[in-house]
């Protein structure tokens with residue numbers, strides 16, 4: 038059955054709400070069943086003795102990092118740097134550095150505008166960096182409005198065999214507009230690569246970038262790919278000394294900074310691994326509200342308190358960025374076949390994967406790669422993207438996969454709207470959402486995010 042885009046969106050949101058609330062109820066029971074307080078662990082709690090131990094450990098890890106970096110022959114490091122910064126592979130003039138700057142690991146609209154003023158022929162603006170003027174999904178190589186305004190690229194994504202553009206089974210690739218995630222921290226510390234997780238290794242990722250973004254015309258050797266991968270793990274590619282040491286030693290994962298101002302200290306509560314506070318009436322759902330999906334050393338994985346049917350450590354979720362489509366990107370109708378459930382959750386539960394899910398979306402994210410849109414209750418496929426790391430976040434605006442949030446303030450406003458929907462027990466009914474972020478909350482979480490290195 039065909040669902041209108043509106044109805045599709047609403048059904049998903051209502052389902053989302055129902056499940057979020059149901060699981061919150063479950064979380065309540067669990068919380069009451071276990072009276073002991075959630076232990077809060079962190080170096081900041083350590084007394085002087087532990088602090089001294091930590092300093093000794095830190096000195097040891099610094100030495101280990103130096104040894105490890107120096108175990109890569111210098112010639113390989115230099116060649117890796119040359120391949121990343123300068124080599125064009127006989128293509129359109131781009132190198133990795135064209136889109137992944139030394140300072141931030143990405144490219145912002147402000148960067149794009151400065152570069153355009155300096156040189157309108159900068160290779161940033163060619164090919165997938167130019168406007169798709171006739172709507173065929175490819176850049177026209179001349180107009181650059183999109184790059185100057187939002188710094189997004191036209192990414193061609195191969196469709197999973199179970200996914201079709203409605204009415205066009207012959208189309209096997211679609212174009213989506215995506216920003217550039219930073220190359221700081223991720224290459225060494227994040228096994229999930231690309232916003233939709235579609236590349237299994239740094240080598241395959243680099244090969245894709247060289248053939249697609251840079252339109253290489255010469256053969257690329259596997260040794261070159263290894264050198265590029267290795268280079269992205271060297272000390273240039275971290276947002277802080279702590280992350281560098283952690284990457285090289287595996288010890289002392291960075292903890293949450295304590296916060297200095299009252300606002301930062303209040304903001305921290307959203308990022309602590311905490312369950313909602315059920316000792317107050319009404320219960321307070323703000324503690325840990327962000328940590329539920331931004332936990333672990335890079336603050337990019339779910340913890341045990343996310344009230345959604347996914348295990349802790351999950352790396353994909355939808356936070357309604359494609360659903361809201363604040364970027365105003367072109368929307369396509371997709372048909373997903375061989376699904377375990379169709380849009381009506383009461384039907385097609387016979388375990389036979391013969392259901393059909395129809396969705397309209399500017400970018401279904403993970404679902405295009407996995408072929409699954411039947412993720413009611415887990416929200417980790419349809420319109421789902423990699424949980425963004427938050428370390429060094431103040432340097433890498435704009436935000437979200439489509440660069441739709443210009444500032445961290447915009448991000449906070451997005452989450453206010455997100456929680457109004459997912460924490461509303463009866464959807465558009467009379468009951469109020471249980472998590473309503475105030476202006477002060479938004480300021481506090483932004484102040485805190487600016488501390489994250």
Ligand code: HEC
Pocket residue numbers: 121131132133134135136137166190192215216217218219220223224229230231232233242243244246247250251265
């Ligand atoms: C034209 C701009 C451009 C160029 C050139 C480019 N990239 Fe990227 N890079 C992107 C975009 C856009 C993405 C995210 C695309 C997606 O997820 O669909 C990305 C993603 C990545 C990621 C994954 C980051 C993450 O968070 O998962 C890595 C690593 C990376 N690029 C490294 C490289 C390397 C190495 C090169 C050179 C061989 C390179 N890139 C060239 C734009 C570029």
Ligand code: HEC
Pocket residue numbers: 307326327328329330331353354355356358359421422423424425426427430433435436437438439448449452482
């Ligand atoms: C349900 C899981 C979930 C929750 C809860 C959540 N996030 Fe996110 N966050 C994500 C995902 C997934 C993305 C990437 C979304 C996209 O690009 O479509 C993201 C992206 C972000 C980004 C953008 C990062 C970038 O580099 O573009 C910021 C900043 C952020 N979240 C902060 C927060 C804050 C603050 C909160 C709490 C108010 C929060 N998140 C709650 C999953 C979550």
